[in-house]
Amino acid sequence: MAGRTVTRAQLAEAVYQQVGLSRSESAALVEAVLNEIVESLLKEGTVKISAFGTFVVRTKGPRVGRNPKTGQEVPIPPRRVLVFRPSQVLKERINAGGSGRSR
Numbered sequence: 001m002a003g004r005t006v007t008r009a010q011l012a013e014a015v016y017q018q019v020g021l022s023r024s025e026s027a028a029l030v031e032a033v034l035n036e037i038v039e040s041l042l043k044e045g046t047v048k049i050s051a052f053g054t055f056v057v058r059t060k061g062p063r064v065g066r067n068p069k070t071g072q073e074v075p076i077p078p079r080r081v082l083v084f085r086p087s088q089v090l091k092e093r094i095n096a097g098g099s100g101r102s103r
Contacts, residue, residue: 008034041082053086 008030015026037055040047045057057080065076086094 049087051087051089053084053090056083056085057081058083 008027012023012027012030015021015029016023019026021029037047041055041057047055049055059080060078062078063076065074066072067074
């Protein structure tokens, strides 16, 4: 399963199978959770999910970059970036080879 991408549809299917909501309710629940995460990041800039990790919006300052093709210097304007820091629990599960997975 290395390199496999998890989609919204797969998350909704997992909710459907494990919780027992209808497929449409499961999809709506997944959408609601993701929307709440996005809205919280826009308002507060931080979302912490216990035993999973923390999403933080950071501001990167302006800098000078270089066009790799021409070597010409190009100014890069300031921007906001999203950073994810995994929790210690998640790190331990990943380093244990994924043991304890619910699948």
